[in-house]
Amino acid sequence: MKKTSLETRDLTIRFGGHVAVNAVSCAFQAGTLTAIVGPNGAGKTTYFNLISGQLKPSAGQVLLNGSDITSMPASARTHAGLGRAFQLTSLFPNLSVMENVRLALQSRAHLGLDLWNVWNRHKALIERAEQVLEDVALAAKRDAHAAALPHGDQRKLEVGLLMALDPDIFMFDEPTAGMSVDEVPVILDLIRGLKKQTHKTILLVEHKMDVVRELADRIIVLHNGTLMADGDPETVIASPIVQQAYLGTAPVEEAAA
Amino acid sequence: MIRQLLSHDLPRNRLLTAVLLVILAGLAFAPFLFPGAKALNVAAKILIFIVLVASYDLLLGYTGIVSFAHTMFFGIGAYGIAIASTRMGPGWGSLLVGGLCAVALSLLLSLIIGLFSLRVRAIFYAMITLAVASAFQTLASQLSQFTGGEDGLNFKLPEMLSPAFQLAEEQVLGAWLDGKFITYYILFFTTVLLFLAMLRIVNSPFGRVLQAIRENDFRAEAIGYRIVVFRTLSNVLAAVFATLAGCMLAIWLRYNGPDTSLSFEIMVDILLIVVIGGMGTMYGAICGSAIFLLAQNYLQDLMRIASGTAQGLPLLPALLSPDRWLLWLGILFILSVYFFPTGIVGKLRTWRQ
């Protein structure tokens, strides 16, 4: 039995009258990649926001390695080992690609409150940042401003920030959306690499079913904020609810890939 | 060695380096190069504004916080010295006590303001600080038993710093070694020290986080920086440096009043200098202060000449009258925001790498 690293209990959030995430209880295990699927607006991103602390739940708890982190701010959760890449790319636009990654590493090294040394005294951070940029295939653009990158490269940098944080729990929110077909493998390889490290827990929101099918150890389905299905990929994908509500009555492109 | 002193944040441009060296030399040898009460006064003001503006740059240029309460801290520093020297009589002890109390008060106030309002939207914060600063100014003029009200406080300094004190009987290289001379050099070395300290702060890992927060606070929080802590700290640091600048001002003027250190005009001046010099560069504070204060003090003289030559033309003499110097300063300012959005330093740096 694998160890449960992250758990949500009855996690709920309401916006006005709308229940975006409705009493979701779910446990995630280290060494497992769980894909979260569901129609648009099902509450996947909101669920992530609740786990990583961008939103406060109306009810329910988030537990990390057994301890309750529901009242922790987002920054503290990051230090506790939760890492997150965003669906809508969120970078430091006027800083260089290198600096974007370095800042993440610096946070991980708890150096933020160092007022006295010059930033570049911490050589190890710089070397590590270069390594991360290699990994996400952005080494050539290390000095460009993040804002000037094309959309696909921005997505890669978004993932790069997450890699730099090197958390125990990785949360990817549609990491490959808008990325060109030849770039997608870069990200997929990274995720595959992570899967090899058995103590990491990976959560992945993804609409591309081929990707999900290939990577996921387990799939959970959110629909209208409720947890509708949970199980191994084959069963879940085959279930009528997923076929109808998510993939649509006429499954289209799947065969081609 | 110099790299280390400058925290590896060099001017990065020949011309800029040259400009900075000229300003540094001018300030270092001002009592010898430009004897005369007015010139020395301008030089001292430049020193004070370098500290004040650099501290504001820390807040605005690096952290992206627009605050109008910066003069409040400047004023606290100046009042600290003024009130202590008035109450306790002239002496080094009064300076120390006044300075320390002022710093303590600034720490407390900036912490409160920071915690209270750094959670609200940036533009909201700007306007709230504006209101707070104006209330503080009212308060200062109301507490007239302490602050001397609208009239302010005139006070004396320790014997050694008073104009009557003479270090040597004779002039040395054209300068009288009097109390003013000593005060000037105290200000000069304080400025150098404080500036280097601020340069170090913005180039520390902490300073880098401030820039990240300026760029995208949401993301900064998400990668693990508690932004309330960083913003508040940046606020507190800026406040403390501004307070020290205020102490310097009071020591130089041997006077303080609400208009001298708390007025909104000074706030406008600070903003102008930051922008003219170049936001988020630190060196901008040096270039900006030097240019702005020279303009402020000598523009009127220039205009006197200009309006003389424009005599007889319609409207022009009225526009060029030395009394309208603010008009031209305002126009210069608007133009500089347009054409030098990155300020002198930014312009020089991109001009020829």
Place this chain on the structure above:
Amino acid sequence: MEQATTLPAAASPNPRLYTQIDWAPLALVPALAFAALPLIGSSSTWITLTAAGLAMGMIIFIIASGLTLIFGLMDVLNFGHGVFIALGAFMAVTVLGTMPGWMGSGNLLLNLAAIGVAMLGAMVTAGAIGLFFERVIVRRVYGQHLKQILITMGGMVVGEELIKVFWGPQQIALNLPASLRGAILFGDSAIEKYRLFAVVVGLAVFTAMMIVLNRTKLGLLIRAGVQDREMVESLGYRIRRLFVGVFVAGSALAGLGGVMWGLYQQSVIPQMGAHVNVLIFIVIIIGGLGSTGGCFLGALLVGLLANYTGFLAPKVALFSNILLMVAILLWRPQGLYQVTNR
């Protein structure tokens, strides 16, 4: 596939959720008034103070309305707003100066006509200068708050100096016309005639703004333009013209406010705009930065509280605005009415 069967307007799951009127701020004004009554004691004094305070609030609303309009729609914080107020007031001096006959006569209609002409003159001038201001100064800094603050501040300095060039630096008297002087008595309480006039003008401005903003597409378009100007242009609208239009309207309102304020002060000085800046900023912060209704209520609250504290504890009156602001912000950190999440 699910088919839509109902009409679009009724299709929302819970439309009331987003269209409900928020009553709490509205109740604040009467609440404040009645809370003051027992403290003041004499009811005639209370009526005098309340009426004066409400009317003062109306005047403040008029001078602040242009600023809220420009901020609410265009997200531009115009520090130069005060200059337009001063400009309006100085125009009133000039215009009324040419009509001593109408002003001096005791005939109410002639007096109002004279003021009407002055208002028109002030609004046209302020609007025209606003056009220039938008073109030359504000145009290039849309969406950049810091630069807006800096540039409009520069504009304020320049504008104030230019007023000195044209009208001189000294204070100029601006007398009320004969029939608006003095007060009307209700028993033992007195209400100045001019304040009644201000109430009428204030209500007219408020109604006009509410109609234009809520009953036409204009407000929507400009709010959209602030968020994503390129997109609005891509939808085929000439957003630039609209922006100019709003800026001109806001400046004209400031001009109108200047006439009202100048007549109230009975004198004008070039610095008068700068003097009211903090006051109107407080009002629009209380209102919620850009909400017309919020600004209106905020102005009334400021006016009332200033009068009550002025009577009960004059020292406190100095800080009444800021105390009110802090109290409101503690209650609602975004101001009385929040203009969505900008």
Place this chain on the structure above:
Amino acid sequence: KDIKIAHVYDKTGALEAYAKQTHTGFMMGLEYATKGTMAVNGNKLVVIEKDSQGKPDVGKAQLASAYADDRVDIAVGPTSSGVALAMLPVAEEYKKILLVEPAVADAITGEKWNRYIFRTGRNSSQDAISNAVALDKAGVSIATMAQDTAFGRDGVKAFKEALKNAKLVHEEYLPGNTTDFTAGAQRMFDALKGQSGRKVIFVIWAGPSPIGKLADLDPKRYGVEVASGGNILPAMATYKSFPGMEGAAYYYYGIPKNPANDWLVAEHQKRHNSPPDFFTAGGMSAAMALVEALKKTNGDTKTDTLITAMEGMSFDTPKGKMTFRKEDHQAMQSMYHFKIKVDPKVEWGIPELVREIKPEEMQVPITNKR
């Protein structure tokens, strides 16, 4: 040898308009006193203008620069009391005379005084006492309304001390930037309305006069009158609402009868197409005092010589004869008890002379320490 005089005044800033009048008056005064030669005893008078911008720190620096860089012999100015107070120690440091005109704060010739300070302008006490003399009758009840500043409080204090017969029933202090007077007025009405006899609100206010606004609140319904001192001409426009109002003024061009004033009024009308105002007369007085002193020393500008000459010196001004009191160097001068007359053709309420209050009638306290 030229005699250098610095005029340090608030050329720009909030008091710009007042400052301009002073400078015009000062220059005209030099011209009049030297009979157009601009020289005393063969020494040419050179005036250097310095702008204090209405800021105490700038005033201080400008004065220091005038004494040190321009090597002036005497300085004159400034307009604002705050600036003046900051400038006093500078005169002491440089051991040069500073002739204060027209800043009014009592402290200038009071606790902050030093022996290099002279003042031709009137001080707050003179203002207040003369007004008290004008209003002080038995059976009169008075409420004062003043700004809550040192200026206002000093004024009320001096006024109160000078009252012998009238009864002071209420002191109202309002913030300096008050725009709405309803609340304050209401409190004064409450205090006065129960009184019998004549009821007066006396207003001491620097800057735009608020009495027009008081008039709009209809004080007449309680039988309350409003009284105030003189002011500059634009400010006296509001006085038109108060025909018959009494008070005491420092200067109004139509009141004093003497050659200097006749010349000033005629010349000013000729050159500037307007009558001279408050501060014009003050500026001229300062100039005439200066020339008189230099004449006494035969153009000697040594500070001690000048001080000796000036202490107790009497000199002519557009307001008649003034005398520098030996103790505190304050110029003792006449004030004018007036009554407002309204003439539709004139833009302001005209203060008509009731009586000249001679310096001897006013016990202006000496508050400095020598």
Place this chain on the structure above:
Amino acid sequence: MSEALLKLEGVHTHIGAYHILHGVDLEVPRGQLTMLLGRNGAGKTTTLRTIMGLWQASQGRISFDGQDITKRSTPDIAQAGIAYVPENMGIFGDLTVKENMLLAARSAGRIEQLDEKRLEWIFGLFPAMKKFWLHPAGKLSGGQKQMLAVSRAIVEPRKLLLIDEPSKGLAPAIIANMISAFRELKQTDTTILLVEQNFNFAKQLGDTVAVMDDGRIVHRGAMRELAEDEGLQTKLLGLSLAAHH
């Protein structure tokens, strides 16, 4: 092949100091759906923005429906009959879904004037639009925003739609709806230029195709050709994903 509704000839675009488009030649035939493909940073978005007049072409000529629109302003170009769905969706977050749609319907002054039939058709395609009709658009989920952006472009008939990656972040069911929507639009004589990364999506829809690389068009032809030629796909698009299967 039918005549071109939109035609780009030798278009160059600079952004600041960067030279992004190096002479783009592109024809969009009337009544057809043209796919514009290419890897990240190839210049697809820049091409669309240049057509809309959001960037100025520094060289070359763009003509639409027989008129030269190279130097026209963006509102002018839009009024000529072009709707645009930008890469970042361009949602007005402060306005409700309804208000967003209302602004897109230029002919309508008030909401009641929106074409009801068309609206129902859109609600059928994207049920979420109906559900969140009066919600602030900024609170929608990523995919819902994308739906709104597309809905806005089709709320009124236009001659030409320029759409930048509409499928990203959409659930398969919705993608299927969108495909049928575009097919229906083609029936009503609407011309579409679509930028896409999702080749499977592109394959099902496109009539003609153009592939960009490094600011130039490197391939033009019928979609069917490219769909059948895996070698060409790998060469032009680096379709290596197939290799993992």
